[in-house]
Amino acid sequence: MVLLGAGCGIPAASDVRVDGKGGAAAEAGVISRGSEPPTRTASGSVNEAFVRNFLSAAAGEPDRAYERVKAFIAPEDKTRLQEKKGSEVALNVIRLREAAVYTLNSDSTTTVKIAVQQIGVLRANGTLAPPVATETEYEFGLRSASFNGGVNDDRAGLYVINPPNVLLLTDTALRQYYQDETVYFWSSDRTRLVPDQRYRPQAVPVERQVNEVLKWLVGGPSDWLRPAVVGLPDRTELINNATGGNGRWEVNLDMSGDDQNGIDQLITQLAWSLGDLPGKLELKIRNNAQPVVDLSERRASVALYPHVANPQRFGVYDGAIHPLDFDGELSGRVPLAPEVNRNVVSAGLGLAKDRRILAALVVTGSSKNRYRLAVGAGADPVSVLSRSSTEYSSISRPVWLRTVDARPGRGLVVADGRLYRFDEQARMFPVPLNLPSTEVTAVAAALDGQRVALIAGGRLYVAAVNLDGSGVSIGPSRELVTSLTHPTAVDWGREDQLVVAGSVGQPAIYEISVDGALETPLRTDLGAKVNHLTAYPTNRSVRAPSGAYMYEANGVAYRSSPFERIEPKRVRDIAPVPAGVRPSNPSAPFFLY
CATH class of the missing domain: 2.120.10.30 (TolB, C-terminal domain)
Incomplete structure (x- = not known):
């Protein structure tokens, strides 16, 4: 059995911990982060590298996930992968339990079998929901992308044939092409902020990160966390996208209610959900501007975990x-x-x-x-x-x-x-x-x-x-x-x-x-x-x-x-x-x- 981390350079007697995002393996430089997964031809005709890249192709912004994966699929088989749109785009995150098995066939194609553990479903809103699929194995084929007189041209690379009708993403690719983030929701009694884990594609540019966090907050907490927290008021929506530059961010929300305490709590929630992002925030409620708030000062003035001492x-x-x-x-x-x-x-x-x-x-x-x-x-x-x-x-x-x-x-x-x-x-x-x-x-x-x-x-x-x-x-x-x-x-x-x-x-x-x-x-x-x-x-x-x-x-x-x-x-x-x-x-x- 191949276990996660077995090839990550962590010795058997290691004691690894890193304070911050990304996990020990990533922080140690073992898994280099990138914004976009490799293209179909990046691996040439090397089966193992091609399959690894195919199982990473869905990573990135959801609206282009099918496009990236279909680039790996042979033209005659592209319709086997049925597309979904918008918020329905979801990636089946899997963990490879063993090394893939490759069988060369008489027609020069290769059959690939991968044994997997279903981890969860990565939704367009950045949450990882419990797994839906029950498959413990997937099988698909590989063929050369080009034949010249019966001779394979390695430079043309490979194609997937008979692909699974699902977007697959390995846990290694999740770690490599996403940033795990934490947003916060107020507890049901509104006395403290409660963390909620999300995944943001590395491909999302910095200027859009504020917008992504706002979408997550407007969309509400992860399903399992809902009994303990409260989301934003019903029918809260973004009015246009959040804009920013030169250390100033402007957010305009259509949000019911004029409770100033609730608005102030929203600003605190935003400040902590934006991590260590510096700068000033100008929040508008239905185009009515609130006083400009310095994000770092707000985090310093409202403790995330009050009354916590050194251990x-x-x-x-x-x-x-x-x-x-x-x-x-x-x-x-x-x-x-x-x-x-x-x-x-x-x-x-x-x-x-x-x-x-x-x-x-x-x-x-x-x-x-x-x-x-x-x-x-x-x-x-x-x-x-x-x-x-x-x-x-x-x-x-x-x-x-x-x-x-x-x-x-x-x-x-x-x-x-x-x-x-x-x-x-x-x-x-x-x-x-x-x-x-x-x-x-x-x-x-x-x-x-x-x-x-x-x-x-x-x-x-x-x-x-x-x-x-x-x-x-x-x-x-x-x-x-x-x-x-x-x-x-x-x-x-x-x-x-x-x-x-x-x-x-x-x-x-x-x-x-x-x-x-x-x-x-x-x-x-x-x-x-x-x-x-x-x-x-x-x-x-x-x-x-x-x-x-x-x-x-x-x-x-x-x-x-x-x-x-x-x-x-x-x-x-x-x-x-x-x-x-x-x-x-x-x-x-x-x-x-």
Whole structure:
């Protein structure tokens, strides 16, 4: 089997993370970016290069996708590919599971078979929807484009014959010819911005990027994200295209309502959705100009993730939480009173808007292999914990759903294979999930508090979170299709990327985009299944070093960047170990931010 990244120059023991867009492989220069895929004749008569270019031809602006692909198809077979128009243009994004098989036929044509994994459907609006096609293999033919007296002229190149009746695009071409972007929508309660991943063709010129972002915002969020966010008012439309030059951008919208607060939120939404684009924005609503806004100043004045601190590392040692000390990193003190920092198995600590500490601990129960959830909130140090009324045979590391208002803290945890929400009094409430399997094994919450990642039935999912009243509803969930099988642990490594532990024939950790399309191996030499994984999600509010994740496998904890085993010497505030006594292993590492 050929896995993504197998030929990307990433050594088996690599630990690659890049803060920013494009993914580690692309940033390392392994996959050179280009605006347009190669033409039909660029590969001459080399089968492998021609097929690679054919499976890239659809990349670019949607209105010319069929034209680019049909240039590869023999004239007599062009009608086999039935065209769609406008917003119906969609590309089937595939991952090649094995090297293509080429069979030379007696008539000098070649039959090509490719084994694929269906990843999703790239729509004209830049979203990658779940896959629709179910094919695991495609077959088509190649013939020479020119014969002179029975002799093939290599300079004429090749043609595809008997093509699939679908636009195909490999994940490698997606990475190479598109820029993955993030736009933002306001949460349903309009308290925070929530990321939404899109893909913009590299061929789109810079002067049109503002227009593309506006079209995405007007078109609304990705389907799976809709339960957690609100789009622009109904029937919002662009009046002409956005124009700009010399650091000034003019946008004219036909948008209902004259709510100045809503208009101001739209400007903030635009400022963050335009990434790091500098300059000034003049927004007009039905030709009525709003005050000109400096985009950089707006981003600086309205934090994308307020109340987020620099990350501090902690771990569990001999049943208590301790700081982990690494050179060059800030380490804090445990925000728990000593009398409650006992019998700890794992923990999730968070910061509330009012700087209260939110503490959720998995602690040992009344007998061996029985556990309770212990929760407390208050000023540092937290001295009182409430305990769940029920004991469980297994409880995952608890996670808090971050909020930006004064509402009481709410979190999520998996206990005995079911997902629960919990409150500051350790009361646990089942969270319904409409999934094929009811056996949930892991949950992770994004920095925005409105998205989660789940592992259930051995499959990886993402879902939107709706914080309605005092409750929590999740879903519908979207399954991510990846090369990684049997996932065991997950956390958010960036706004639009997950860090996932699973298997690629052996235990491994991958970085996987929130839609499953882009994946990068982080570690492929683990040697043992990962049962605990935690990451600090790099973001635009805190410029912390990238690559911050920690995990535990076979009773041993590790950190990344640089990769090292977390030894007892890294654990602060512990008594010296007597000579001849083997020290305990630190376990269940986590971040406080």
